[in-house]
Amino acid sequence: MMSMSTILEINQLSLATTNKKQLVTDVSLAVGKGKTIGIVGESGSGKSLTLRAIIQLLPPTIIKVGGTIRCESSCAMIFQDPVSALDPLCPVVRQVAEVVSYRQHLSRKTSRTKALELLALLGLPEDLKRNDRYPHQLSGGQRQRVLIAIALACRPGILLCDEPTTALDVTVQKQILELLAKLQRELNFALVFVTHNLAIASALCTKLYVMKEGRIVEQGRTQDILANPQHAYTKMLIDSVLHLPDLKGVIAGE
Amino acid sequence: MLLLLVSLAVFAPLISRYQPAAQNLADILRPSSANHWLGTDQLGRDLFTRLIYAARTDLRIMILAEILPFCTGIFLGMLAGYYGKWIDALVTLMTNTLIAFPFYLIVIVVAFASGAGERGIYITFALVGWIVFARVVKGLSASLRKQEWVASAKVLGLPDSRILLFHILPNVLPQAIVVLMTDMVGLLVAIVTLGYLGIGIAPPTPDWGTMISEGQTFIYSKWWLSTIPGFAVVYTGIALSLIGDGLADLWRRK
Amino acid sequence: MSDALQIKNITVNYGGFIALNQVNLQIDAHTTLGLVGESGSGKSTLAKVVAGLVTPDEGEVRFSEQVLRKRRTRMQHKAIQMVFQNPDASLNPKHTVRQILSEGLLFHHIVPRSQLMDRCRELLALVHLDEDALVRYPYAFSGGQRQRIAIARAISVEPNLLIADEPTSALDVSVQLSVLELLHRLKEKLNLTMLFISHDMGVINAVCDTVAVMRQGRIIEVSPKEQFFLHPKADYSYQLLSAVPRMPIFNR
Numbered sequence: 001m002m003s004m005s006t007i008l009e010i011n012q013l014s015l016a017t018t019n020k021k022q023l024v025t026d027v028s029l030a031v032g033k034g035k036t037i038g039i040v041g042e043s044g045s046g047k048s049l050t051l052r053a054i055i056q057l058l059p060p061t062i063i064k065v066g067g068t069i070r071c072e073s074s075c076a077m078i079f080q081d082p083v084s085a086l087d088p089l090c091p092v093v094r095q096v097a098e099v100v101s102y103r104q105h106l107s108r109k110t111s112r113t114k115a116l117e118l119l120a121l122l123g124l125p126e127d128l129k130r131n132d133r134y135p136h137q138l139s140g141g142q143r144q145r146v147l148i149a150i151a152l153a154c155r156p157g158i159l160l161c162d163e164p165t166t167a168l169d170v171t172v173q174k175q176i177l178e179l180l181a182k183l184q185r186e187l188n189f190a191l192v193f194v195t196h197n198l199a200i201a202s203a204l205c206t207k208l209y210v211m212k213e214g215r216i217v218e219q220g221r222t223q224d225i226l227a228n229p230q231h232a233y234t235k236m237l238i239d240s241v242l243h244l245p246d247l248k249g250v251i252a253g254e
Numbered sequence: 255m256l257l258l259l260v261s262l263a264v265f266a267p268l269i270s271r272y273q274p275a276a277q278n279l280a281d282i283l284r285p286s287s288a289n290h291w292l293g294t295d296q297l298g299r300d301l302f303t304r305l306i307y308a309a310r311t312d313l314r315i316m317i318l319a320e321i322l323p324f325c326t327g328i329f330l331g332m333l334a335g336y337y338g339k340w341i342d343a344l345v346t347l348m349t350n351t352l353i354a355f356p357f358y359l360i361v362i363v364v365a366f367a368s369g370a371g372e373r374g375i376y377i378t379f380a381l382v383g384w385i386v387f388a389r390v391v392k393g394l395s396a397s398l399r400k401q402e403w404v405a406s407a408k409v410l411g412l413p414d415s416r417i418l419l420f421h422i423l424p425n426v427l428p429q430a431i432v433v434l435m436t437d438m439v440g441l442l443v444a445i446v447t448l449g450y451l452g453i454g455i456a457p458p459t460p461d462w463g464t465m466i467s468e469g470q471t472f473i474y475s476k477w478w479l480s481t482i483p484g485f486a487v488v489y490t491g492i493a494l495s496l497i498g499d500g501l502a503d504l505w506r507r508k
Numbered sequence: 509m510s511d512a513l514q515i516k517n518i519t520v521n522y523g524g525f526i527a528l529n530q531v532n533l534q535i536d537a538h539t540t541l542g543l544v545g546e547s548g549s550g551k552s553t554l555a556k557v558v559a560g561l562v563t564p565d566e567g568e569v570r571f572s573e574q575v576l577r578k579r580r581t582r583m584q585h586k587a588i589q590m591v592f593q594n595p596d597a598s599l600n601p602k603h604t605v606r607q608i609l610s611e612g613l614l615f616h617h618i619v620p621r622s623q624l625m626d627r628c629r630e631l632l633a634l635v636h637l638d639e640d641a642l643v644r645y646p647y648a649f650s651g652g653q654r655q656r657i658a659i660a661r662a663i664s665v666e667p668n669l670l671i672a673d674e675p676t677s678a679l680d681v682s683v684q685l686s687v688l689e690l691l692h693r694l695k696e697k698l699n700l701t702m703l704f705i706s707h708d709m710g711v712i713n714a715v716c717d718t719v720a721v722m723r724q725g726r727i728i729e730v731s732p733k734e735q736f737f738l739h740p741k742a743d744y745s746y747q748l749l750s751a752v753p754r755m756p757i758f759n760r
Contacts, residue, residue: 042680169546174751199753240681241755242710245737402592403600409559410612411585424602
């Protein structure tokens with residue numbers, strides 16, 4: 001099953017709380033180099049915990065009770081809430097530069113230049129070069145861009161995204177998703193995308209894993225799953241997506 | 255722990271064969287014996303009897319002195335927290351003004367004005383004791399005010415008095431009671447200190463503070479005269495704190 | 509008496525920040541108006557103005573041809589009810605479900621005290637919850653169930669206008685659908701006028717007759733639903749709609 005290009009492989013991962021409550025059971029998944037997979041499921045399905053297990057960021061009361069995680073490359077993670085993931089008392093360029101200097105072993109000055117390059121790549125305003133800003137001076141979308149910059153500063157082979165756009169408005173969400181796709185093409189990292197939004201996952205990912213109550217109930221190529229769902233839960237998820245009529249507007253919006 | 259103490263205090267006349275003020279000059283400064291479990295003091299009074307009668311005095315004063323400040327504190331705190339604006343400003347001004355004066359200074363002034371004894375303690379505590387409750391309750395109600403169930407009660411058209419009484423009060427009461435327990439410890443120490451200084455409860459009424467100060471003269475030869483009432487204070491203090499902690503844990507778990 | 513809502517020239521200032529800027533809006537009796545917009549656009553503030561939680565600096569709100577003033581009458585309070593976004597915060601944690609439901613019933617004298625329990629049971633049945641929920645506290649329920657209790661509380665006083673402020677955005681998608689269906693059914697059954705606020709276009713499409721778009725404290729478009737989703741008038745509406753992630757269509 002393991003092919004040459006697999007960059008991350010999880011085998012029969014099980015997680016439980018310290019008082020023996022099983023949270024994640026026998027989760028196996030594999031990600032190829034530069035590929036995108038999506039993990040979909042509702043709250044409490046264990047999707048975020050699986051993600052956290054990969055970068056060993058489990059909460060102290062939850063432990064791995066079985067299975068292996070094999071990771072060929074460095075991982076970085078983007079969180080759902082860009083407000084609490086940034087240090088509120090540290091200007092953003094400094095936060096990015098700190099990670100650059102730590103992960104890439106560069107001097108303070110070059111890491112600052114690198115950080116600014118990264119932020120520019122992510123479409124943050126140019127004037128950060130002159131006056132650095134604190135996180136609360138940025139909008140939600142900008143903060144999420146800063147977070148992505150920090151994640152990319154680690155030069156990850158795998159980018160883990162935990163509901164990165166849930167806290168954002170739809171127009172900003174669209175920009176961030178497009179940005180992630182563009183960066184992935186340029187930097188060729190693998191993307192593990194956790195979301196409860198089936199529409200986002202199916203638009204972004206080539207392969208989907210559907211999780212429910214700590215287990216993977218269905219997996220496969222996105223189009224196969226959507227066209228021909230096997231598990232009742234997957235069908236229910238697909239049916240609960242609210243459809244919109246197609247726009248017929250002639251206004252040049254984009 | 256406290257139960258033992260309270261029952262000792264309540265049933266004091268039944269437990270002890272002696273009157274707390276009964277002197278027996280033939281039998282002074284005796285160590286522990288079958289007749290006098292904890293020995294006698296310099297006037298031949300039974301130490302155990304005085305100890306539990308003192309518990310009666312001190313606990314009674316402690317509880318009575320807390321009632322008024324507990325109620326006013328919660329009342330003012332809720333008003334200040336719920337309405338904010340000028341009521342909050344007024345209450346804050348009052349608390350800040352009163353906090354500026356050291357507690358014992360106020361007690362001494364009141365004691366001089368109204369004469370030493372219980373009354374001074376009641377008056378002083380009614381003046382300053384509510385501050386702690388008001389502060390805690392104010393913070394809580396200010397955050398509760400923003401909760402959506404308060405908004406929905408308002409949308410129902412319920413008058414503010416009803417919202418305060420039936421919605422806010424049950425939610426601040428647990429915290430206030432926890433504070434009450436810790437505050438009682440402070441008050442007890444204050445009562446005892448005042449007794450010790452001679453401006454609290456006037457002899458011959460038994461009180462741990464006066465007992466400590468009277469026994470002080472004999473600290474080298476008859477050490478237990480001061481030490482045992484001292485322990486009683488510590489015991490009560492620990493009991494109250496444990497209850498406070500226990501209640502806090504209980505309510506937090508819910 | 510028609511249950512139409514009229515909002516005229518409402519302006520709300522939050523210490524210099526203009527949350528609502530000369531807002532005019534009309535909801536016809538027994539229809540559902542969907543209010544969309546991004547965070548900070550003023551949707552929730554508008555809801556609070558209608559519900560009487562925020563007093564506008566300018567303008568007036570009329571319901572059933574009556575002007576709603578800062579102090580509302582008991583009848584006016586009863587007529588307009590609201591369901592909030594956060595199911596964790598919308599129920600008093602120290603009250604049982606029975607207390608939560610009976611409070612409005614008693615206060616507005618909807619039923620005599622002797623029929624109180626029966627009425628509470630009926631309300632629970634309306635929102636598909638078991639009777640034994642009555643003696644339990646909110647923490648014993650899931651998010652979707654709590655939202656049902658909140659809905660039951662809102663309809664307990666037999667309102668004419670129901671405001672729903674993002675009632676499903678904190679819920680899972682599968683639960684969301686059932687809550688939306690419930691709201692829709694109740695609206696039909698009780699003949700309610702509804703102001704439905706959401707940032708989710710799919711939800712708006714599912715429940716509303718008319719759509720209003722807000723941006724930076726202003727209403728920039730009001731259109732019938734069919735027209736809005738096919739030919740939005742404002743540029744911004746078009747952007748909003750095109751940003752919604754859509755499921756790729758595969759042959760099933």
